[in-house]
Amino acid sequence: MIQYLYLGRVDYAEGLRLQEELVELRYQGRLHNVLLLLEHPPVLTLGRNADRSNVLASDELLAVRGVTLHHINRGGDVTYHGPGQLVGYPIFDLRSLRNASGSRLGPVDFVRLMEEALIRLCGQYGVPAGRIAGLTGVWCGLDQPHIPSGQVPPGMGRKVGAIGIHVSRGITSHGFAFNVTTNLADFGLINPCGITDRPVTSLEREVERPEDLPDLEMLAHQAARQFGQVFGEQILAVENLAALRAQAGGVPEFPAQDTPLQVPAAERRLQGTPEPPLRA
Numbered sequence: 351m352i353q354y355l356y357l358g359r360v361d362y363a364e365g366l367r368l369q370e371e372l373v374e375l376r377y378q379g380r381l382h383n384v385l386l387l388l389e390h391p392p393v394l395t396l397g398r399n400a401d402r403s404n405v406l407a408s409d410e411l412l413a414v415r416g417v418t419l420h421h422i423n424r425g426g427d428v429t430y431h432g433p434g435q436l437v438g439y440p441i442f443d444l445r446s447l448r449n450a451s452g453s454r455l456g457p458v459d460f461v462r463l464m465e466e467a468l469i470r471l472c473g474q475y476g477v478p479a480g481r482i483a484g485l486t487g488v489w490c491g492l493d494q495p496h497i498p499s500g501q502v503p504p505g506m507g508r509k510v511g512a513i514g515i516h517v518s519r520g521i522t523s524h525g526f527a528f529n530v531t532t533n534l535a536d537f538g539l540i541n542p543c544g545i546t547d548r549p550v551t552s553l554e555r556e557v558e559r560p561e562d563l564p565d566l567e568m569l570a571h572q573a574a575r576q577f578g579q580v581f582g583e584q585i586l587a588v589e590n591l592a593a594l595r596a597q598a599g600g601v602p603e604f605p606a607q608d609t610p611l612q613v614p615a616a617e618r619r620l621q622g623t624p625e626p627p628l629r630a
Contacts, residue, residue, distance in 0.1 A: 352442075352581065354385040354574040355588045356567050362393040362420055362431065365439070368591075369523045372441040376521050380598040383446060384588075385577055386439040387570040390431040392417040394540060397426040397514055404428045404541040417539065424524035426486070426514035428540045434531035434552075436566055436573060440464070440515075442522045447581060457517050461486060464526055467576040468511040471528070474572060475563070477556045479510060482548075487512050488528075489548075490556050508551035530554060530569055 360368075365388065375381045394405060394417060404427055405412075405419070412419060431437055447455040455463070465481055468488045472479035480492050488511035511528045529552035537550045554560045563569070571587070578585030588594050 351382045352385055352574075352578055352583045352585050353382050353588050353594070354387060354570075354577070354585060355591065355594060356570045357386060357388040357591070358567070359433070360388045360390060362390050362395070362418060365390065365437075366420070366422070369439055369441065372594075373518065373521045373523050375598045376441050376443055377519050381441075381594070383440070383442040383583070384594070385574060386441065387573065388437050388439075389433060389435055389566060390437060392430070392432040392536060394419045394428060394430055395424075396421050396428050397424045398422075399425065400427045405539065406541065407539040412539070415536075415539075417536075422516075422524070424514040424516045426512075429512050429514065429527060430537055430540055431527055432532055432536050434529070434533065434554075434566070436528045436530050436570055437526070438464075438528070438573065438577075439525045440522055440577070443520055444517065444522065445520050457515065457522075460522060461513055461515060463580050464513055464515075464577075465511070467573065467580045468526060468528055470576045470580065471569075471573050472510065472553065472556070474576075475553060475557050477510075477553065482507050485548075486514070490551055507548045508556075509548060510551050510553060510556065528553070528573070530563065530566060531560075 368386065372381065372384055372386070376384065392415065394412070396402070396405070396419070407415075407417075442460070444455050444457070444460060447460070449455055449459060465486070465488055469479045472488065472490070477490060478492070479488050479490050482489050482492070487509050489507040490510050491508040492506065511526055513526045514524055516523045529550065531554045532552050534550055534552060534555070554563060557563060574585055574587070
């Protein structure tokens with residue numbers, strides 16, 4: 351079973367804290383697999399292998415624009431989150447999932463299925479989407495979906511969905527960012543995922559009639575249904591966080607795994623926090 355919950359707009363730091371809580375509950379077996387669906391205020395996130403030079407804006411410009419910056423433990427480079435973007439955080443135990451042949455899913459298999467769910471979501475609105483070999487995510491503007499390796503020339507493809515996950519003790523966190531009505535100008539602050547030769551797009555830009563798109567909450571329900579179909583699991587909506595926690599019997603005590611031991615210097619400058627004293 352996959353339970354899902356739409357949270358609306360959530361501060362990014364709160365989203366990190368909530369993921370940590372649910373990862374611990376899932377690890378303890380106190381919850382089923384959970385898909386959190388939400389949107390964030392403007393924020394840049396840098397994954398484990400991120401190159402800081404892919405943030406094109408100065409700290410001062412980010413502060414003026416109200417864009418925060420977080421170093422996190424997912425894979426991938428720099429990404430942008432903001433209003434109008436559907437963000438999904440699957441808190442899944444990979445050991446509970448099987449592929450068509452009955453084998454357990456690995457992290458790469460898991461990412462491929464996430465891509466498939468978003469490809470099908472695009473298809474609901476008549477937008478052809480597919481994959482580009484070697485570039486994780488979901489792409490529009492391909493001559494045909496699922497172009498074989500080596501046949502997508504540079505410059506072809508517009509990225510509508512970014513994906514980056516973290517796996518700890520078999521439990522996934524982080525997930526996907528799917529541009530629906532996102533302000534694409536904000537991607538000018540970065541080289542999205544370190545890619546400079548393929549632009550970013552949104553569902554709003556790709557559909558024939560943008561005015562027919564539903565609001566983000568309705569689209570979140572549609573995304574959840576696609577996850578259920580792709581993973582071959584029953585999908586069940588949860589009313590709110592209180593109901594989810596009640597199922598688990600309360601909030602666990604757990605060590606924060608996604609919070610740096612020291613706040614990065616760029617983040618301190620954005621927050622106006624003084625540099626910490628040096629220690630011998």
